[in-house]
Amino acid sequence: MDKKRCIIFDFDGTLYPIIEFDSEQLLIHTLAAEADNAYRKEALRFIADDQAGCFLLEDFHKRYAAMAKRATTSHIDAVGRYLSTLVDQRDVQALITLKEKSGAHFIILSCGTENLAEAFLYHLGIANLFESIRAKRLDFAEEGKATLRIDIHTPEAKRVAVEELRMHYDTIIAVGDGPTDMPMLEAADLGLLIKWGQSAQDDRFETYPSLPSLARRIESYLESAPSADLTARR
Numbered sequence: 736m737d738k739k740r741c742i743i744f745d746f747d748g749t750l751y752p753i754i755e756f757d758s759e760q761l762l763i764h765t766l767a768a769e770a771d772n773a774y775r776k777e778a779l780r781f782i783a784d785d786q787a788g789c790f791l792l793e794d795f796h797k798r799y800a801a802m803a804k805r806a807t808t809s810h811i812d813a814v815g816r817y818l819s820t821l822v823d824q825r826d827v828q829a830l831i832t833l834k835e836k837s838g839a840h841f842i843i844l845s846c847g848t849e850n851l852a853e854a855f856l857y858h859l860g861i862a863n864l865f866e867s868i869r870a871k872r873l874d875f876a877e878e879g880k881a882t883l884r885i886d887i888h889t890p891e892a893k894r895v896a897v898e899e900l901r902m903h904y905d906t907i908i909a910v911g912d913g914p915t916d917m918p919m920l921e922a923a924d925l926g927l928l929i930k931w932g933q934s935a936q937d938d939r940f941e942t943y944p945s946l947p948s949l950a951r952r953i954e955s956y957l958e959s960a961p962s963a964d965l966t967a968r969r
């Protein structure tokens with residue numbers, strides 16, 4: 736495995752299109768479906784506040800940690816299974832082909848939840864494409880008392896994580912979908928945006944409507960990048 740290049744992906748909105756809820760909102764929504772009225776009301780308010788952009792990230796993590804306490808591994812699995820239906824075989828194949836052609840390490844840096852990303856990849860059969868996932872992690876050591884460990888807690892933490900990867904990689908490509916990804920895209924050699932199914936362009940970063948189109952761009956960048964030339968001759 737060539738260690739000289741890595742491709743970093745955000746999770747929510749990048750590896751799958753957000754339809755109504757992102758993965759964490761979906762988890763809370765799933766928990767609400769089997770909870771009492773009080774929890775249901777609180778869950779709906781939490782999701783509405785999040786969608787309206789009412790939270791500072793630290794406040795969000797605190798409320799999410801409290802609401803996700805009752806989550807189990809089967810809730811995580813159910814959300815991952817549902818999210819996997821939002822992408823199709825062409826998207827999955829594009830990632831597999833990109834991995835084969837680039838020889839790059841795939842890393843997820845997200846302000847979301849690692850377990851949800853893992854469940855999503857598992858249901859697509861591509862968990863093995865990714866070398867690491869850094870985000871927040873739910874720990875299920877005690878039944879009914881899931882605890883949250885926060886690794887990547889802010890967009891700036893994503894930038895720092897990219898900078899730390901510099902000592903391991905010559906070429907770093909980052910892919911995201913929104914404002915929380917900007918520091919990570921800035922810190923990469925090539926930062927790209929995905930806007931699922933849209934032709935809208937961002938002023939600062941090249942924007943692509945699908946994973947296959949994005950993967951082709953990354954392949955052509957790596958073919959022309961100087962450090963890629965060196966590794967290609969091996």
Ligand SMILES: [Mg+2]
Binds near residue numbers: 747748749911913
């Ligand atoms: Mg995102």
